[in-house]
Amino acid sequence: xxxxIYKPDNEDILFWLAHNEKWPDSDWDLYVVNExxxxxxxxxxxxxxxxxxxFFLHCLYYFIGEVYISNDMEKYxxxxxxxxxxxxxxxxxxxxxxxxxxxxxxxxxxxxEFWLNYLFYQDIQRRNIEDLFVNLILQKS
Numbered sequence: 415x416x417x418x419i420y421k422p423d424n425e426d427i428l429f430w431l432a433h434n435e436k437w438p439d440s441d442w443d444l445y446v447v448n449e450x451x452x453x454x455x456x457x458x459x460x461x462x463x464x465x466x467x468x469f470f471l472h473c474l475y476y477f478i479g480e481v482y483i484s485n486d487m488e489k490y491x492x493x494x495x496x497x498x499x500x501x502x503x504x505x506x507x508x509x510x511x512x513x514x515x516x517x518x519x520x521x522x523x524x525x526x527e528f529w530l531n532y533l534f535y536q537d538i539q540r541r542n543i544e545d546l547f548v549n550l551i552l553q554k555s
Contacts, residue, residue, distance in 0.1 A: 420445050424454045431466055443469070447477040452493055460503040471506055472533045478514045479529030487518065494518070
């Protein structure tokens with residue numbers, strides 16, 4: 415069982431992963447990229463055998479998008495340096511790192527749809543619509 419959806423730790427994430435469930439909350443990606451999970455998120459984004467590899471890759475993009483929006487690089491410097499220092503195994507993570515370096519150096523333009531919804535824009539939109547319908551049905555009951 416996930417102990418804390420809003421501040422998940424590695425154990426919570428691995429539980430979610432092992433049970434092949436939907437996102438426990440529409441902002442699950444935001445909650446997952448808290449500081450205590452950086453190493454695990456990076457490891458799973460680099461693991462082509464991970465059934466949610468794309469989700470964790472999305473989380474890496476999401477994190478960099480959040481850093482950019484915050485306009486406070488120093489606050490995140492240690493976390494970014496930690497992620498950038500890790501060995502990259504998959505081409506998709508190489509691309510993430512290259513794009514993140516360019517964005518944070520001001521060499522490419524920030525696009526919130528790309529960075530915050532990478533790989534999941536349509537899924538996020540569909541899930542939000544499904545949740546809206548469920549809430550409407552529950553309200554009518």
